[in-house]
Amino acid sequence: MLEVAGLTKHYRSQAAVKRVSFKLARGETLGLIGQSGSGKSTLANLLARLDDPDEGTIRFEGEDIAATPARRSARAAWRRRIQLVFQDARDSIDPRASAFDAIVAALPPRFGSCAEVSERVLALAHSVELPRSRLVLRPHQLSGGEAARVGIARAIASEPDLLILDEPTAALDVSVQAGVLRTLDQLRERHGMAMLFISHDLDVVRILCARALVMYAGEIVENASTDALFADPRHHHTRALLGTRLSLPLALNAHAPTAHNSRPRLP
Numbered sequence: 001m002l003e004v005a006g007l008t009k010h011y012r013s014q015a016a017v018k019r020v021s022f023k024l025a026r027g028e029t030l031g032l033i034g035q036s037g038s039g040k041s042t043l044a045n046l047l048a049r050l051d052d053p054d055e056g057t058i059r060f061e062g063e064d065i066a067a068t069p070a071r072r073s074a075r076a077a078w079r080r081r082i083q084l085v086f087q088d089a090r091d092s093i094d095p096r097a098s099a100f101d102a103i104v105a106a107l108p109p110r111f112g113s114c115a116e117v118s119e120r121v122l123a124l125a126h127s128v129e130l131p132r133s134r135l136v137l138r139p140h141q142l143s144g145g146e147a148a149r150v151g152i153a154r155a156i157a158s159e160p161d162l163l164i165l166d167e168p169t170a171a172l173d174v175s176v177q178a179g180v181l182r183t184l185d186q187l188r189e190r191h192g193m194a195m196l197f198i199s200h201d202l203d204v205v206r207i208l209c210a211r212a213l214v215m216y217a218g219e220i221v222e223n224a225s226t227d228a229l230f231a232d233p234r235h236h237h238t239r240a241l242l243g244t245r246l247s248l249p250l251a252l253n254a255h256a257p258t259a260h261n262s263r264p265r266l267p
């Protein structure tokens with residue numbers, strides 16, 4: 001459903017994203033890992049069409065969406081079908097809006113009557129496991145995990161085909177992170193959407209994704225199954241990321257298997 005070819009973006013003379021090419025299939029969760037400054041967020045912004053590439057194509061369901069300038073993409077037919085979730089949802093929610101209103105604001109216009117809107121918001125809150133009682137709260141009154149769930153509910157409100165998650169759980173503690181990751185995995189299974197899951201944490205990517213891209217200095221230096229990345233990392237940067245990782249799988253699941261070909265499962 002997504003085919004990226006030769007995507008390049010410069011800031012001044014420096015290339016933040018260099019000749020990036022990859023494919024993402026419907027229903028697949030693809031990881032994107034790399035150290036800080038490697039170009040992950042720039043790539044996410046290009047794919048979500050918040051920014052324009054200097055070169056390259058982004059074919060979404062066959063259409064090159066990079067051909068439409070970012071400033072004109074708001075009206076494009078595919079706009080609502082691609083959604084981006086940021087690290088801290090509180091930054092992208094109106095601070096005066098309740099969680100309920102923040103989700104309402106993300107609904108497509110077809111939800112007309114108050115009863116329909118209310119029903120849809122409750123269904124979305126339920127699917128991201130956000131307790132109904134939290135819907136009256138404003139962003140600063142929500143916990144990090146609750147805010148992440150509001151951000152995901154907003155992103156899935158328009159039933160996207162592609163969800164780009166830019167470190168959505170990085171600010172959360174491990175147990176809260178596990179809950180949000182489990183919710184994301186269930187949503188993918190239920191709705192069959194494709195997900196690009198960005199993280200600097202290889203263990204989180206390994207839990208959610210069967211395949212991952214490794215980004216280094218703007219380039220994709222590895223594109224492989226997560227089992228292969230763990231068992232036989234080819235690029236020195238992947239080896240460096242593996243060397244510095246935390247023991248998150250053990251924290252998520254005390255019985256996480258250690259064999260290379262059996263990925264840890266969410267509890």
Ligand SMILES: Nc1ncnc2c1ncn2[C@@H]1O[C@H](COP(=O)(O)OP(=O)(O)OP(=O)(O)O)[C@@H](O)[C@H]1O
Nearest residue numbers: 011012016034035036037038039040041042043200
């Ligand atoms: N708006 C901008 N103007 C100028 N340079 C930018 C801009 N956005 C990103 N960059 C530069 O592009 C490079 C890639 O940054 P990017 O934020 O994409 O990396 P990242 O891998 O997402 O990092 P992090 O994990 O810290 O979020 C960095 O050198 C950064 O300084």
